[in-house]
Each structure stands twice: as C-alpha cells, then as structure tokens.
Amino acid sequence: xxLALDRETQTLYLYDCYKRQHGEPTLHAAAVKDxxxxxxxxxxxxGLVMTQHDAEQLVSLYRRLGLDIQLPDKAVETxxxxxxxxxxxxxxxxxxxxxxxxxxYRLYHRDEAGRIVKRNDHLMDATRYAVWSGRARMKxxxxxKPRPRPGSQSYYPNPNNSGLGWMGAFVxxxxxxx
Numbered sequence: 546x547x548l549a550l551d552r553e554t555q556t557l558y559l560y561d562c563y564k565r566q567h568g569e570p571t572l573h574a575a576a577v578k579d580x581x582x583x584x585x586x587x588x589x590x591x592g593l594v595m596t597q598h599d600a601e602q603l604v605s606l607y608r609r610l611g612l613d614i615q616l617p618d619k620a621v622e623t624x625x626x627x628x629x630x631x632x633x634x635x636x637x638x639x640x641x642x643x644x645x646x647x648x649x650y651r652l653y654h655r656d657e658a659g660r661i662v663k664r665n666d667h668l669m670d671a672t673r674y675a676v677w678s679g680r681a682r683m684k685x686x687x688x689x690k691p692r693p694r695p696g697s698q699s700y701y702p703n704p705n706n707s708g709l710g711w712m713g714a715f716v717x718x719x720x721x722x723x
Contacts, residue, residue, distance in 0.1 A: 546646065546671045547580055550683055550714040557631060557676065559639040562646050562668055570603075574610035577717060585682040586717035587617035587674045614717075617678035621661065624673035631676060646672070675716055683714035 546562040563576050577586070588607070590600040600616060607614050618624070631637035639646055649668045656662055 546643070546668055546675065547584065547715065547717045548675050548679065548683075550680070550716075552714065554636065556636045556638060557680075559637070559643055559646060559672070559675075561640070562643045562671075564645045564668060570606055570610060574607055574612055577612055580717070581686065581715065582611060583613075583684075583686055583688070584715045584717045585613040585684060586615075587678045587682060588614050588717075589617055589619060589670070589674065615678075615682065617674035619674070620677060621673070624677035625661070628673055628676045637676070679716035683716040685714050 546559055549558045549560055550556070551558065561580055563580075565573065565576070588604065590603040604614055604616055628637065646668050649665060652664075653666060653669050654662055
C-alpha cells in the first residue's frame with residue numbers, strides 16, 4: 546500500500562494498494578517498483594516466516610531486488626491506536642479505488658478476549674506499519690521538483706511549500722509473503 550502526506554494538514558492518504566497471495570519475490574518487487582521505485586517503504590514478513598532473522602533475510606532479498614525498505618516498529622496496540630487517532634481526527638483517508646483495503650478493514654476485529662484476529666489482515670498490518678513507522682521515511686519524489694521560472698526569484702510562492710500540491714511526501718508499506 547502507498548500513502549501520501551498533505552504536509553499542511555498532516556493528513557495521510559492511502560491512494561493505492563497491491564495484494565497478491567502467491568508469487569515470486571521478483572514479481573512482488575516489480576509491482577512495488579511500478580508505483581515508484583524511489584518511494585521508500587517499511588515492511589515485515591508474514592506467512593511461513595517465524596523468526597526475526599528470517600524477516601531480516603527476506604527484507605534483505607527485497608533490497609537486493611531494488612526496493613528501499615526497512616523493517617518497521619511492529620508495536621501492535623500502539624500502532625493500532627495511532628491509526629485510530631488519525632482516522633478519528635479525519636487525518637487518514639483512503640481512496641475508494643483501494644477495494645482490497647476496504648474488504649480487510651470491514652473484517653478486522655478482536656476476539657472475545659480482546660485480541661486482534663490474525664486472519665486476512667496483511668493490508669491492516671501494512672497500514673499500521675505505514676502510519677507508525679513509515680511517516681519517518683516519507684520523502685518527496687526528487688524528479689518531480691519543478692525548476693524556477695526564468696526571471697523569477699522563486700518558483701514557490703511560499704518557502705515552506707514544495708509546490709507539489711497535497712501529495713508532498715510518499716511512503717510505501719508492505720507485508721511480505723513467503
């Protein structure tokens with residue numbers, strides 16, 4: 546999933562998501578890079594990966610395939626609370642085209658003991674990773690920065706504004722499957 550940040554309002558926009566159960570890491574990496582190879586991300590391993598060492602090795606594999614990815618802080622309850630606070634304050638919005646995200650969100654719940662039910666929740670985990678750990682990795686596309694117009698002092702009317710509109714910074718988050 547990919548998020549953009551409106552720097553003025555600190556609103557996060559989930560504008561795209563990719564979900565595929567099976568496939569080689571090269572296929573997943575290509576799908577991620579198609580959305581912007583320059584976009585940094587956070588991601589963790591799921592599925593058959595059981596140890597921290599395995600997760601680190603899988604992330605290392607994706608780095609060798611050209612992704613700028615780091616392991617996230619996986620704080621579950623704190624991350625969920627941060628996402629909930631952003632949603633409650635209207636600072637987390639999801640494009641309607643992200644149907645796979647909405648499908649998971651509708652099913653995301655806790656059991657009778659108050660624990661998150663870990664079933665079909667990869668995009669929910671990626672949401673938590675992006676909001677909790679990904680914001681620190683966000684950056685602006687270096688190729689999209691406009692050049693100053695000839696004869697003008699500055700292309701940007703406001704020195705604190707990048708001139709890129711509401712999509713001022715980007716990050717990706719993934720749950721890597723083996």
